[in-house]
Amino acid sequence: MIRRLLLAVALAFAVPALAQDNSIVVASTTSTQDSGLFGDILPLFKRSTGIDVKVVALGTGQALDVGRRGDADVVFVHARSEEEKFVAEGFGVKRHPVMYNDFIVVGPRSDPAGVGKARDVVEALHIIRDKGLPFISRGDRSGTHVAELKLWKEAGIDLERDKGLWYKSIGQGMGAALNTASAADAYVLTDRGTWLSFKNKGGLAILVQGDKRLFNQYGVMLVNPAKHPHVKKAKGQQFIDWLIAREGQDAVANYKINGEQLFFPNAGDPNA
Amino acid sequence: MPENLSALDLVLTGDPALFAIVRLALVVSLSAVLLAALIGVPLGAAIALSSFRGRDAAIVFLNAMMGLPPVVIGLIVYLALSRSGPLGEWGLLFTPQAMVIAQTILVTPIIAALARQTIEDLWLEYRDELTAMDVRPLRRITTLVWDARFSLITALLAGFGRAAAEVGAVIIVGGNIDGFTRTMTTAIALETSKGNLPLAIGLGLVLIAIVLAVNGLAWALRRAAERLAG
Amino acid sequence: MIRFDEVTIAAGAVTLLDRLSLTLAAGAPTVLIGPNGAGKSTVLRAAMGLLPPTSGRILREGEPRRAIVFQRPTMLRRTAEANVRYAMADADRTAELLALVGLEHAATRPARRLSGGEQQRLALARALARDPTILFLDEPTASLDPASTKAMEDVIRAVGRQGIKVVMSTHDLGEARRLAGEVVLLHRGRVVEAAAAPRFFDAPATEEARKFIAGELLV
CATH class of the missing domain: 3.40.190.10 (Periplasmic binding protein-like II)
Structure with a gap:
């Protein structure tokens, strides 16, 4: 039996190497x-x-x-x-x-703080910062994370100085960030593609879109x-x-x- | 994997993608357990029967290795197998073989530590008889391993459980490539990140069923064999 | 021949053997008797080479092949015949040995499923498989019923007739009378009296031996 198992393991290793790659x-x-x-x-x-x-x-x-x-x-x-x-x-x-495609800011549909009424993404980020609304950051050097950091900078907000408990850096992928936001009624920057195919939206809705700064190449x-x-x-x-x-x-x-x-x-x- | 399907649908319709994933998960984890057993059982037996300086330290080290996070092992194997790493020539990164290597490293300490304990207990029972029979060290090891074989199955199952359940190592060294290195756990991680929680849970239940089936099979084998050999 | 020369064996503060001298020579069975803790098992284990002397020497002459049956033998987790074959030194006499101890019917049964008496006999077969010239038996009938005791004693006599030197311990004086060629009375790790069996029982030389034979406690 052991010999047969060994053979199976050997095959498992050899087959991909032999196969026309x-x-x-x-x-x-x-x-x-x-x-x-x-x-x-x-x-x-x-x-x-x-x-x-x-x-x-x-x-x-x-x-x-x-x-x-x-x-x-x-x-x-x-x-x-x-x-x-x-x-x-x-x-x-x-x-x-x-x-x-483009990035969008999603957050709780009820949006009591009025992030969705902002003229553009810069104003929206100011509302989030000023009111200390829960914000989920990818925090993983992904394209979306890089874009998010660029947006804070364009809004003139120094994250190093201003980030507090409201700013949660989770160090995970887009899906995990959306799952977290969905569970915590938080705001999050996402690409539209992932958002559209995401199946656990819960109470989240698109609040900010259409700003040319949200372009995602x-x-x-x-x-x-x-x-x-x-x-x-x-x-x-x-x-x-x-x-x-x-x-x-x-x-x-x-x-x-x-x-x-x-x-x-x-x-x-x-x-x- | 098709969208908007429940795991039950996938099972009932015999979805080929699901079965490829299940097959890969089993091949990878069982291969890793087999290789880990070939290394870990003799290693555990050798430690059980020997006395050397630092033996206690070796045992503590082995026991501690049982708790090594899979992601750390994944990272080490990743760096070793990367094209820029020492074993880059092999071109094994992002292949099932890389996953087997990572899981073998993950499982070997578990099997070695449990085998050491099992064989040491049996050695206490056998020591006088084997010494009186003037049995040479190598034959002592083979005797103890053979006679402890039913108890050692438990060690192998513990190793299999850890291998089948872990995601941290295989996702790093395998890359979770669709149809190539995607296993049960990495598929569950992926479906979770897509927000497809029902499918993720469903796949989790399928995984539990598989692990249960493997354990049940091993248990039945053990009982049947024990009845024959005492 | 195995000779104990002023052998002391200590385990921590406890002295198991105390400058004990004894010669185990070829011939009729030597039976070790004495109260619990006298050192009977220690003598057998030391003669077997399982316990090194703390001081003194244990000398072997003529390369004796030794085998032992412990008081509570451990069976390997295998069949009865596999246990015997495991110990076999040369040609396979498994069937012959199983027949000798009356276990031919149990050859293929798991050894650990045998009764206590059967395990004791299997251990004897396993020890004989080593083809010993000297065989140590530690209380071989201690846990057996009368019928099994009789069977075991018959096997021990048969072994002796094959020219194998038997050295055994027992706390059963009747057994000592039935089997012994020579009797050694141990007390507190020392030899009190060693003599041919008839002389030991009929004319003991020491007070302790007289008391022990009479069933009185030795203190």
Whole structure:
């Protein structure tokens, strides 16, 4: 019996190594996975190229770290400044804009403090800070966390000085942040895609949206084979090319939840 | 996994994605327990029968390792297997093999510590007889392991329980890749983060059922074998 | 031959053997008698090599092959025949030995499921599997009913007839009379009297031996 078990273990190790490996690893963000986008578009890519895309979904900061260590072939994230730094340091070959959606501030539907009546996101953040309303921060160096910190800065609020018990940094993904906000009737910044596909909204509702400061751009980069020679350069580039060409862009545009489009392709926009 | 389905639907309709996840979870955890047993049982037996300086410290260390957080082991294995790490050449990060390695490290101290206790108890019973029979050290170990085999099943089950229940190590080194390294626990974590709490709970119940089934099977085997061998 | 030369064995503050000298030579069975705590089991364990002397020497001459049956033997968690085979030194005489102790019917039963008397006999078969030249038996009939005692004593006689030197302890004087070639009376870790069985029982040389045979307490 022991011999048979050993054989099974040996096989479990050997089979993936023997199998023709036609796959790439993409380090991406929780928002692209949790929103269901990958589940929708990757089968289309596989059908046209035969390549399996293995998605490791992390916060943007962690996803870029995975790329830096050479543990992914492609990085697909949403924090432009971080992405440009990644390329400038030589870890990424070239950054390609792919699509955008937007961030929104969600909070308790009753909204007694009137955050939803604010003219823009800056005013909304001031109300939250001034009244000490519970606010959930990702706190995980994700794209959304980077965007949130940028918004506080644009609102002229010094978090280091002002944050108190009302500001809760949980160090987890978007879904966990929404679950926490839902349970605690708190305010939270989220990307629209994750929000639309999120199933545990409870008493939460969208309170702030449409501010151009809430724009959320996604970019994709091939991990630099010059730094990490084992990177699957050809297949990774094939994925990027597909994503920013007509076929991939249409696939992104066609992904909808309850008739609502989650991501808007903009690969052709040189400023994105 | 299809949206808007309950775990019961997935089970009843024989959802292939669910069964792939269950199969992977079982293969990974059982492989880890098997490897950990091959390392941990002889290690525990050797400590049980030997006396050396620092033996007490070794036992305390082993017992403490039982409580090592999976996420720490995951991180260490991640850094080791990363392309930038010492074993990066192997290209094992984000594969089921990496998950087996992490869980083997997680489970070995449990099996070794419990085996040490079990075998030491049996050794106290057997010491006079085996010494009188002039049994050599290596044969003592094989004798004790063989005769303690039914009690050692409990150690293996404890190891399996820990492996099957943990998410911290496998999610880091496996990456929770859909259809490749997604197991029961990482799927539950994912569904929770998607706010799909009913499905997450449902998958949790499926996991409990599987762990129960494995334990039940092991128990039945143990009883049947004990009846034959005393 | 095994010879105790001024052997003292102490466990902490307790002296188990006190400058004890004794020779165990080939021939008829040697039976150790004496009150509880006299040192009977200690002598057997020391002769077996399981207890090192604190002082004095235990000398072995002619490379004796030793085996022992403890007062409460531990059976391996295996079948009866597997227990015997485990101890077997050379050719497989498992069936023969099981027959000798009257356990051929129980060969494939788990050893730990046997009765106390059966386990005692199985332990004897297991000790014989070591092909000993000298066999130590620690109270081999202490926990047995009369029928099992009779069976055990018959086996011990058969073993003696095969030329194996038997050294056994007992607190049953009747048994000592039935089996002993030589009797050794121990008291407080010392040999009080050692003599051929008929002389020991008919003409004890010491006051202690007379009292012990008469069933009086030794203090």
